[in-house]
Amino acid sequence: MALRRGRGFACVNYPIGMNLGGDPSQALVHATPDGKFMVTLSSIDLGQGMKSVTRQIAAETLGVPVSDVYVDTADSDTGPHCMGSFASRGTHRVGNAVIRAATEARTQLLEAAAEELEVDAADLEPDGEGGIQVRGAPQRSISVADAAIAAQFKQGRTLSGRGIFLVPPSEVDPETGEMSPVTCFAHAAMAVDVEVDDETGEVRVVEINSAYEVGRALNPKLVEQQLIGGAWMGLSHALYETTEPYYPEREHLPLDFNSYLMPGPGNIAPHNIAILERPAEDAPFGGKGPGEMCANPVLPAVANAVFDAVGVRCDELPITPEKILRGLRSANGS
Amino acid sequence: MSSIEFRKELFANERPEGLNEIGRPTIRQDILGHVTGRSPFYDDHLFDGLLHMRCVRSPHHHARIRSIDFSEAARLDGVIRIVEPKDVPQNLNTLLSLINFGKEDEPLLTPSKVGYRGEPVLAVIADSERQARAAVDAVRIEWEVLPHVLDVEEALAPDAPVVNEVYPGNTFEYYDKYDHQKLRFGDVEQAFATADRIVEGRYRMSPIEQAPMETCGAIAVPETNDRIACYTSTQALFFSLGTTAKLLDMSSARLHFVGGTVGGGFGGKVDSIVEPMSVLGALLTGAPVKFMWDREEEMQVGAPRGAELWDIKDGLDSRGRIVARSFTGYFDSGAYTRLSSYAVVKATGHLPGPYSIPNVASNVYCVFTNRTPATAMRGFGITGVDFAIECQMDRCARAAGLNPIEFRILNAYRDGDMKAHRRKAKNTALIECCQVVADKSRWLIGSQSRSQSSLRGGGGERAEIPATAIDEVGRIGDRRRREVPTAPFAAGDRKQLPAGTQRGEETPAAPPQNPDMLGHLQSESTAAADPLPTTQSMPRLQPPADRQVDRQPARIPTRDPKAPASGTDAGQAPTRQPPTRRPPVRRTSVSRHISGFRRR
Incomplete structure (x- = not known):
């Protein structure tokens, strides 16, 4: 022994992600009056960190610090549709929806800043620390907060974005099992x-x-x-x-x-x-x-x-x- | 102690760095609430006059209800309401009807015949949980016990008891044609005949409980505006909302679901039973109602990860390459479908595991038995078959006299290889994982294995779709008439499909609906440092034939002339590309409860 x-x-x-696709997720992003960003979802954080990951993705995409982003989720009255937290789909599907929503909001943010700085929005970039600067000329800059305040109270512009991510549903061949399972x-x-x-x-x-x-x-x-x-x-x-x-x-x-x-x-x-x-x-x-x-x-x-x-x-x-x-x-x- | 290292040198040229927030160990937004015990879970929502709901359940695996007498239960102290099957407006559902897959096969409360021990036939609503339990005990039911079947193979016998009348053959029915899901790639029979050696194995996984700390439950609360709020532990908010609206035949606009902080899910909180039960209770009583499983219900009535049984047969050549692999798989779905039908298809798409094998066949069955229905759990459709495949790989390595890691590397799939489901492998990294583990565990592998790469050696001949043997064995209903073999080609009937047959294409993600949603990161500095646009965050609209050629179109997307110019930099704004390579999707119907497309 x-x-x-x-x-x-x-x-x-x-x-x-879900086998054969057909599992959309949506995200909404909007700025508060002084340039903090709210990400609104209906996805569930089971403890896996959904809120943290989507928050980081939104901050990265917007070009603002993660502390200026808050994720509000899991209320069907406010959060847009999400298929659910399963099939290893959260990061992939919801993360992509957040990128799209945050990208749209970022476009608005840069245009608001461009109007204030009297430059082309295409020449602007966020510095990741709460400021927006002219690419190559960081002395010409405006804070995200000031750009948001101007957008809200002066320009009449929303700093918001919508995003959906969907791998469209596909079919299985009954005879061979041919299919597009996931990407x-x-x-x-x-x-x-x-x-x-x-x-x-x-x-x-x-x-x-x-x-x-x-x-x-x-x-x-x-x-x-x-x-x-x-x-x-x-x-x-x-x-x-x-x-x-x-x-x-x-x-x-x-x-x-x-x-x-x-x-x-x-x-x-x-x-x-x-x-x-x-x-x-x-x-x-x-x-x-x-x-x-x-x-x-x-x-x-x-x-x-x-x-x-x-x-x-x-x-x-x-x-x-x-x-x-x-x-x-x-x-x-x- | 445990340790973690990041092997940044691997695939470094595919991975742009210099991101601000991504890659940082940011602490959770909600961590303070969690570690101080203040995060609100569904059961932390408190309401005056909260009522408690519990179910009367079948003590038998399979039985018919002769009579029910709940008169004594209804008279007990604190009992507010007995809920009967006829109180459920639309008392038949299948979970995947939300994507229009499968037939309605499961009641919320079962009116006449039960198919598993623990099946709910009646519910009691009382002032307290104790009173609800007492009332449940006081219900008298006369049962006619029926013969039952618990084994997946016995359930496929012609004379097996019918578990679920909706599926009289005791299997889910695929594509209105077969009683199983087929996979056919190449010709396994021919390859077995010429293989150097054959290795066979049979693998089984018993049911496993998701075992969340917080059991499944929901509290439904009538609101003054004729709506019902539902605080729930669900893993899928709108899935549960849609299922509730459907079973209770009510407008989804009247439902307000609140969830979010969940005490563990692991797949067991998708089934959407507690939500319609509690909402039904609130509708019937006009009061807040809690329906929560106790631990025993969570363990034995709540759906587990289902059992699986897999037979695998491999043919090896003299060098240790697997030349053919055949599977016969059985998912034990229990008495109802829930999500097992989906797991069968997902498992089929996963075969034959992460290996390049030129001949593959499988028959996988979703079998109904008289046990608790199975459902999703972490790794759904994959965990059981990975156990089978990797135990089989160990057997094969020993049969071939090879080191088990070298044997995996020898057979591993690589970029560009054709997979058995007729799509090309890409973005593979199995070989590198094997090599790193060999290092970490000081498990010696030879220089030949050490020099292999997922990036090289794939494609070419390995990208071809072979002539394929097919068959039409196992049509719906056949097994009730006579014994039909379950393994691929065991019945002898064969036809040939020509080499290169491919009916669909890769299904990429739908492109962003507006230009301003398309990732700026594709045109920014992080991307400039990146030699491979494939690493960018946004979906590419067309799969690359060649990375270098593909690079330019990904950076400077073409403009759709029909798209409106957007703002100042319309010339640069990437716009939607025409989805010319999108495979056709048959959109035969859309559920009115949460949209979805028919999956056939």
Whole structure:
């Protein structure tokens, strides 16, 4: 009886957005009288950081500091339509809608500033710090606040924008399955080291080393949070979780977190992550949604590591001690 | 401890830097509320006279209701209203009717026959949750228990119990023709016959709970202006609003949905059950009504990630290249469709995984069984099949005697490769991910594998669409008449589709509707430093044949003569390009509840 080490590998890609498209999202952007910007959505922030990412995208596009942008979302009376927060679509779809809305607002902002400075709007650029300046001549400038005040109270101009992003719906060929599923894919690879107790069937994940390609990390801390948390979820799927432990029989069903197993703090494995960024052509600043795919490579990598450790193929999830011990016994002929 | 590094040297020339706010670790706008426990979740909205709604549920997997007696329950203290199926104005729905996909197959409250344990047949509204629970216990139902089926393969047998009368074959029906989704690319049978070795595996994933800390729920509140406000945990505000309007046959203008801060979703808060239930309660009582699942309901009645079963057969050549891969997949949808029909199509588009394989076939079934309906969960349609594919890849690597990372790199897809769904791969990065992990984990790979790149070696022969074997096996209803094999080509019937057959094209995003919405970043300094316009934020209207050639049109878009000149710099303003390469979309009907197009 011994602790046996093993390592497993897996790699995946992941489609971004709803399969076959047809899932629009809209955004509205408007300036307050003194040049702060409100982004209005109906998208849901589940904790993944939707509000933060759209706020940064709006600030980047408008050319103003992120502190001058606020995201108001999830009220059907004010927020324009969004299909929802699922299918890794938030960053891609809503982010693009925000770019369009913010671009339109920015165009108005620059025209208001141009009128005040008596220059061509095409020669202006925001400095990203709350000012707008003539390109190449930063001494000729106006603050975003003054431009907004002039637009509102002097010029009679709105500084607002609308945006929608839609990958139009497409069809599937019934005979061949030919289709245009999505426009971009994220990628990941992972090596998992495990230790399996061949007496108890217990699996301990010793270390995870991974690489995730996310297009562009729009907010590196949010990406880190998604990947760490998502991989933990994958580990939980691999080794613990199911609502039907003896599927397809509906017996011994867990009804709460005492019987629905999940790893505790002591089961968290060190996870060393590398982020790769290959921007997608139609993604906002190239960023693909990392939210869903981060769990996926963990499940097979753990299964492959368990096989490497003890020679038992656990092809049915979750990989419980019972399944490992039964596998070991049948291999020993006992 | 964990660590994170950014490998900025990879794909650096495709990634303009110098952005102001993008790429910064800005803290969340709402973090102070979260960490001080003050962010309002739906259940934090407090109302005087709030009523509580709970469901009477089936104790059987499959049963007919002979009679219901709720007279005792209705007399209990605090009971305000018993809600019956006939109180639901439009008591049949399928979630994806919002995009016109599938038949109406699920009631909100089930009137006659239940298809899973936990199915709601009646609801009680009471002053307190305790009184609602007592009333639920006091309802007497006489059941006629029916034979049930829990296994996906048994459900496909000719004599299997019919789980859902709307789909008498126990499968979702695709394109009014087949009882499964097909994928056909090349000729797997021919390739298997000449392969060096065959590797087969069978993989299964049991149902998994989304397990949010906050269970699904909603509070509906009548407003004085004849509207209903609904505070909800939904992941999809207008999806839930549209579903509510449809089930309750009311104008969406009377609904005001407020959501936003959600205690975990992971896919389990899309199903839009708690919203119509609570709104119905508010309509019937004229009072605020809360409908919230307890943990047991969240675990066993709320839809989980469904179980999947996958058979994979691979053919390998002597060098370890996969020359053919065949799948037979089963999604256990439970008693109703919810979103599993969609997952089947999404999974099919994902096959055969991120690899270039010249011959691929799959049959994937959305199967109805007498269990809790399945729904979306993080990685929907992909997680289960990725588990199957990557375990299978490990088997194949060992069968071929190759290092598992080298084996992946050898078979990895690259830019320009034709995928099995007949679109070209682009923007790929699998090989680089494999190489980086090999480094990080000190898992030695050879110089041959180390020198590979996603940017090179793809396309050419690998971009061609091969002659393809097709078949018409598995028509709707066939399986009720006789045993029909489930695997591709197992029934023998074959026809040939010529090489190069492609019926559609890449579907790019719709262009901005107005010129002033088109990204200024395409003409600005950040773009100037960028050798590849493909990295810009706005969608390109036409896929590039060649990046260098494509560069110019992306910067200086053509003007549409019909478009109005816009402002001062109309000459530079990029305008909408005619969508000449847009594939035809059949827009056969539009739902009146939230727009959407028919998906066929």
